[in-house]
Amino acid sequence: MPADVAYLHESQQQLDALRSLFDAQRQAYAAHPMPPAEQRRQWLKALGEVLNNERQALIEAISQDFSHRSADETLLAELMPSLHGIHYARRHLAGWMKPSRRKVGVAFQPASAKVIYQPLGVVGVIVPWNYPLFLAIGPLVGALAAGNRVMLKLSEATPATGLLLKQLLARVFPQDLVCVVLGEAEVGMAFSRLPFDHLLFTGATSVGRHVMRAAAENLTPVTLELGGKSPAIVSADVPLRDAAERIAFGKTLNAGQTCVAPDYVLVPQSRVGEFVEAYREAVRRFYPTLVNNPDYTAIINERHLARLNGYISDATSKGALLIELFDQGQGRRMAHSLLLNVSDDMTVMQDEIFGPLLPIVPYEHLDQAFAYINQRPRPLALYYFGYNKAEQQRVLHETHSGGACLNDTLLHVAQDDLPFGGVGPSGMGHYHGHEGFLTFSKAKGVLAKQRFNAARLIYPPYGKPLQKLIQKLFVR
Secondary structure (H helix, E strand, O other): OOHHHHHHHHHHHHHHHHHHHHHHHHHHHHHOOOOOHHHHHHHHHHHHHHHHHOHHHHHHHHHHHHOOOOHHHHHHHHHHHHHHHHHHHHHHHHHHHOOEEEOOOHHHOOOEEEEEEEEOOEEEEEOOOOOOOHHHHHHHHHHHHOOOEEEEEOOOOOHHHHHHHHHHHHHHOOOOOEEEEOOOHHHHHHHHOOOOOEEEEEOOHHHHHHHHHHHHOOOOOEEEEOOOOOEEEEOOOOOHHHHHHHHHHHHHHHHHOOOOOOOEEEEEHHHHHHHHHHHHHHHHHHOOOOOOOOOOOOOOOHHHHHHHHHHHHHHHHOOOEEEEOOOOOEOOEOOOEEEEOOOOOOHHHOOOOOOOEEEEEEEOOHHHHHHHHHOOOOOOEEEEEOOOHHHHHHHHHHOOOOEEEEOOOOHHHHOOOOOEOOOHHHEEOOEOHHHHHHHOEEEEEEEEOOOOOHHHHHOOOOOOHHHHHHHHHHOO
16 A cells, blocks of 8 residues: 555544544433532542552653653642642532522512533543643543543644553543543644534644634634733832742743743843843752753753744844853753843744743833733733732733733642633633633523413513503513
8 A cells, every 4th residue: 555545544544533532422421411529529539549640650751752851840830730620629519510599580580590500511622732731631620520521632742641641541531431632733633623512722822723713613612722922020129039030930940831931021121130130040040050950841842942943043133132041951951041132023022932032121111011011912921020019900900911920920820719711812711620610511591480470471462451560660
């Protein structure tokens, strides 16, 4: 069989298998459309146990995919929030599932009204490569808590993690409840075309447009987590050591490959030099060297390393000043750098950076910083560093972002009781905690009556005296 014919045959087999998995989950949901709370808690318990028991294998698989991923970062940024999210959902599930009582107007009595939370059915989740565990488990927890069946499409950039997660989840869940799909880009596009009852995608804005377009063919509702250029604002009077250290943590975690990492920093013009030194000190305190340093994570692959080096070449050729914080990197452990004198015509100021490269943008007044942010696409996160309460309120009220931190970075994402989601170009919809349960549920409004029916008073034929009295009393 010629190579191209064999490839097409294999691709068709993958697509047929994908459709079979979906059909099996759809049938399983039809047979059990409203799993009880205890069943859902058991699912979540089994998920937590397998993750906890196999934590070392997961750390090693993720590190293999990155060529090196800090074991502590995987524990802190993937395993810990995944396990906490599972625990939180199990603890609150009964309250989330409880029908919500609503009021019935006097004109419609006697009757009762409530909202019940019904599983949607089969949920699809497209998982990115940067946090392949947490960004699979987070949506999975919300979807299972809501009583759904779930299909996870893992990134082709993390094959070791994808294969391991497929094996681990198959231990505790039948395929018609939870399954993992592996494959290249064409499998991902076919996945997004399945008639899911809800589809969640985390990844690049450009890809998100294609996913949303594919989902629209089936009128599938989507949740999109798309990232963008999340700014950090350094105020005129915040201690620079405080701000620099916290920004450095957010930017160096996972070597900057985080959707809510600070993408650029707005610094008062008069404080730029001091900030550069404070930031350099913070980063070098975290990572005295990159060579053989187990704490420093590598760039995911050569393509993304070339992309980041391309940003640097483009920026420096257009007048940017590169400040390298290390003498050298090691393999794909890319040395962290700052960029000064940046401008809008540089690619680094147009695309989400997703790496250890931080541009600094000077400003004169806070209004100028707000204007700079508001003239650009709305980001997934925004960070403000300053202890003046009035300025903090101005930041929250006069800028838009999916989420925000005051005097910190990233950690709002780890709060189980906060919704996580973008706005505009950085995404739509929310999940995590209760919002995740609601996203993957149908909130069904129910009006209930029993034998007595007062509504007969307004039935045709119209114009009766009692109808006129009702109109006089209630149509006002």
